[in-house]
Amino acid sequence: MTPDQSSAADVKPTAPKGYLRLGHHVVLPVERSTVIASLFAAATLLLAAAATLTLGRLGIALGDLPSTVLGDAQGKDAFVFDRLRGPRLVTGIATGAAFGLSGALFQSVTRNPLASPDVIGLSGGAGAGAAAFALLLPGVPVWSGALLGALLAMCLVYVSTGTGFRDPGRLVVAGIGVAALATALTQYVVYVVERDKATVLTAYLNGSLAARSWTDAGTIWLVLLVAGPLAALVSRRLTIAEMGDEISAALGSDPGRTRTAAVLLSVALAAGAVSVAGPIAFIALTAPQIARRITRGAGPRQLLSALLGALLLVLADLASQQLTLFDDLPAGIYTMAVGGIYLGYLLTREWRKGTL
Numbered sequence: 269m270t271p272d273q274s275s276a277a278d279v280k281p282t283a284p285k286g287y288l289r290l291g292h293h294v295v296l297p298v299e300r301s302t303v304i305a306s307l308f309a310a311a312t313l314l315l316a317a318a319a320t321l322t323l324g325r326l327g328i329a330l331g332d333l334p335s336t337v338l339g340d341a342q343g344k345d346a347f348v349f350d351r352l353r354g355p356r357l358v359t360g361i362a363t364g365a366a367f368g369l370s371g372a373l374f375q376s377v378t379r380n381p382l383a384s385p386d387v388i389g390l391s392g393g394a395g396a397g398a399a400a401f402a403l404l405l406p407g408v409p410v411w412s413g414a415l416l417g418a419l420l421a422m423c424l425v426y427v428s429t430g431t432g433f434r435d436p437g438r439l440v441v442a443g444i445g446v447a448a449l450a451t452a453l454t455q456y457v458v459y460v461v462e463r464d465k466a467t468v469l470t471a472y473l474n475g476s477l478a479a480r481s482w483t484d485a486g487t488i489w490l491v492l493l494v495a496g497p498l499a500a501l502v503s504r505r506l507t508i509a510e511m512g513d514e515i516s517a518a519l520g521s522d523p524g525r526t527r528t529a530a531v532l533l534s535v536a537l538a539a540g541a542v543s544v545a546g547p548i549a550f551i552a553l554t555a556p557q558i559a560r561r562i563t564r565g566a567g568p569r570q571l572l573s574a575l576l577g578a579l580l581l582v583l584a585d586l587a588s589q590q591l592t593l594f595d596d597l598p599a600g601i602y603t604m605a606v607g608g609i610y611l612g613y614l615l616t617r618e619w620r621k622g623t624l
Contacts, residue, residue: 301563302572309575313361316582320357321349323590328353350482358485360477360585360599361578362492363541364551368577369492369499370537371552372559372570373530376506378440381560381614384553385538388443391547392450393421394539395473398546399457402469410472415543421446422535432528439531475548475600477585484544491540499533499570506530548600550607551577557614580606 321328321336328336328345336345348354371384385391397417398410405413426432428442454473458466471478505526538552555577559569584602591597 299563302569305559305562306572306575309572309579313575313579313582316579316586317357317361320582320586320589321353323586326352355480355482355485356477356585357582358482359480359488359544360581362485362488363477363545363548364555364578364581365574366488366492366495366537366541366577367548367551367581368555368559368573368575369496369570370534370541371554371577372556372573373499373502373506373534373537374552375556377527377530377534380440381557383440384550385534386547386549386552387440387447388425389421389446389450390418390443390535390538391542391549392447392454393424394418394542394547396421396450396453396457398472399454399469403457403461410469411543414472414546415539417450418535418539418542421450422539471598472546474598475546475603476598477545477581477588478596478598480544488540488544491537495533495537495540496570496574499530499537502526502529502533503570546598546600548581549604550611551580551603554607554610555580557610 318330318333321333322330326344326348328341328348332341332345335341336349341349367385374385374388375381375383394414394417397413397415397420399413400417401408401410401413424446425439425442428445429435429438431438458469458473461469505521508521541548556569556573558576559572563569563572580603581599584599584606587602588597588599
């Protein structure tokens, strides 16, 4: 071996400009606009978290907040953080991030700005499962029914398409049908169950972070920590897949397998989020859209979508706690109101572009 060859052999591969290499198999795109937007979203999320813990009659004094978070508080502050607001906040951050990441993956797969896990019947299936358990198994936690219902809905969609999760068009059509059936079952159960049960069930179906525990927080964080790195593994292949199946195949990527992997991860994230907080609407739709419009780039923008999803849900839950005029409405009501307006904007925009 010549000296030049020896020197070349000793040079370690580096990530290309604009990319971050994590080991030999994970290469993440890094753009200045994405980094700046992510830092801004993280800082705003931190401020919203502080507001959640400090505002209101039971709020923790701002000066006592660091010691309380570190576990040195006693009395009222310890009770508020450990039992009331701490689990609710931590659960909300992870749940919003899971919804945001789930939506980013699904919209990238379908190449459709109006797509989200809600569209393919996951939320409807979760609601139907929770309703069925409330009616038939009243002693069993409704979240277990929601998780089972979400998984069953995805199985029905998978079988109905005839191609699994590989065809985005069939996926959306089958999902709409499954969602309609699930909604019919849910409405039937709400109609026939006792009034007290119906009230509790309706609150869950709207999506809420009230009365969440550290167990709920641990559950959704575990889902996020497992699925997040796996989503990063498919990020680059998803960006290539957005160019079209022919180009993707020519570059050595299997578009069908990429779509299937991304949809499965999207379903897992959304199902985990629904199991702890209910089918909170529109977070999975709006967070990835805002991320793309801020950065104006291709690819799923996973980290930014997750941060924006967490921010949107924490702000919605903050409004739920502090806007006493509406008597502690579930956070899902606020996300539905904002998301409905945003969906109308998207529909109008796509109609004017001639894509609808």
